[in-house]
Amino acid sequence: MRLSRSFIPTLKETPAEAQIASHRLMLRAGLVRQTASGIYAWLPVGLRVLNNIATIVREEQVKAGAQELLMPTLQPADLWRESGRYDAYGPEMLRIRDRHERDLLYGPTNEEMITDLVRQTLKSYRDLPQNLFHIQWKFRDEVRPRFGVMRGREFLMKDGYSFDRDYDSAVTTYRRMMLAYMRTFQRMGIRAIPMLADTGPIGGDLSHEFIVLAPTGESQVYYDATLEELDYLQSDFSYDSPEDLRAFHEDTINAHYAATEEKHDLTRWAELPTERKREGRGIEVGQIFYFGKKYSTPMNLSVAGPDSKPLTPEMGSYGIGVSRLVGAAIEASHDEAGIVWPDAIAPFRAAILNLKQNDAATDAICEQLHAVIPDTLYDDREDRAGVKFADADLMGHPWQLIVGPRGAAVGKVELKHRRTGERHEVSVQDAIVKVKG
Ligand code: 5CA
Secondary structure (H helix, E strand, O other): OEHOOOOOOOOOOOOOOOOOOHHHHHHHHHOOEEOOOEEEEEHHHHHHHHHHHHHHHHHHHHHHEEEEEOOOOEHHHHHHHHHHHHHHOOOHHHHEEEOOOOOEEEOOOOHHHHHHHHOOOOOOOOOOEEEEEEEEEEEEEOOOOOOOEEEOOOOEEEEEEEOOOOOOOOHHHHHHHHHHHHHHHHOOOOOOEEEEEEOOOHHHOEEEEEEEOOOOOOOOEEOOOOOOOOOOOOOOOOOOOOHHHHHHHHHHHHHOOEEEHHHHHHHHOOOOOOOHHEEEEEEEEEEEEEEEEOOOOOOOOOEEEOOOOOEEOEEEEEEEEEEEEEEEHHHHHHEEOOOOHHHHHHHOEEEEEEEOOOOOOHHHHHHHHHHOOEEEEOOOOOOOOOHHHHHHHHHHOEEEEOOOOHHOOOOOEEEOOOOOEEEEEHHHHHHHHHHHH
């Protein structure tokens, strides 16, 4: 993409309304613009990051055996009357009436709708288990939308829902999703710690939150440092083995202390050696729930069991804050100059900085780099070098390819690594190899 022709409205000034780094940087780097309180338009660069995150989430869900579908944002109120949540949900729910005076709502979550879809279709216990997810916009009329996309009113969520024939199978599914989540966050280059959690308005018996550490996080968290060091992508826990999944959950995750403030256990905390104690603020980027028959019973979801008696499936739900993750990733990875994107979710792999527009050799090398390296942003504006350096640092591309007339004359460019700040003069060919990875 050529910067001179793209819609990337960067700001030099710090926007007054932004209280935290990620919100400031998302506005300054031209990722989003607010259109109403807690509602944002995703501009081209922001959308690239959002899509990168959604793609990783989707791929890891599919690897874990979940199937993607897409449910609507608007839902009939009657479904929520069946579960009893229409009145219970309160003013956070955006209620709408159509021209026929029918009550609708903009979905804050989809337990009711998926239960309705499944009850129309599943007949027998042989149709179980099912694990279905979508990536869809949600609306929650938060009292205090704040911190940009971190606590929005409209936000993008991956929400998944599982249906199993009995408790053991449901717990295995829950564990499979937990492992898929750890792999998902690790692939994004984001360290998230799983913590035992309260279930809140979703309800149920068992729940974990996934927390990214950042000083501006909304909750206080306590955990064992071992949880920072585990590698889930290299581990060979199999999604098909209930025993592997048990070992992952019980011996790997639960064996190490981790809790949010509400669940903090001072006795267990005291037993942890001081050098392994970690505490701080955290951002919740995902939450998973096992809630048994909380929705299947009131909504009359039942299938024929092995003994031909009706069987009520056991359910769980699994959420990831896709749009919140954009903010959380920046909160966890930025410096004075701007964003420092993890490679896997960066909007562009590299920026190409042309330091002397209209110098034939410089232009030629820039064009070549732009043509052969996928996902580069070519800064071809008629601006001073200083402006280009500052914008590239602000936007946080993992690499910068800096091309000036002196180097270009001998086929060399400068390669800067954003995270370490290291700069090296290299040949065009070496730069291509390095950046392509
Ligand atoms: N039905 C369940 C799981 S599918 C559910 O709704 N869970 S949740 O309430 O925990 O939401 C899932 C994730 O969405 C949260 O972990 C959080 O990362 C994200 N999220 C929740 N509220 C907001 C919000 N107001 N703005 C941005 N992201 C949010």
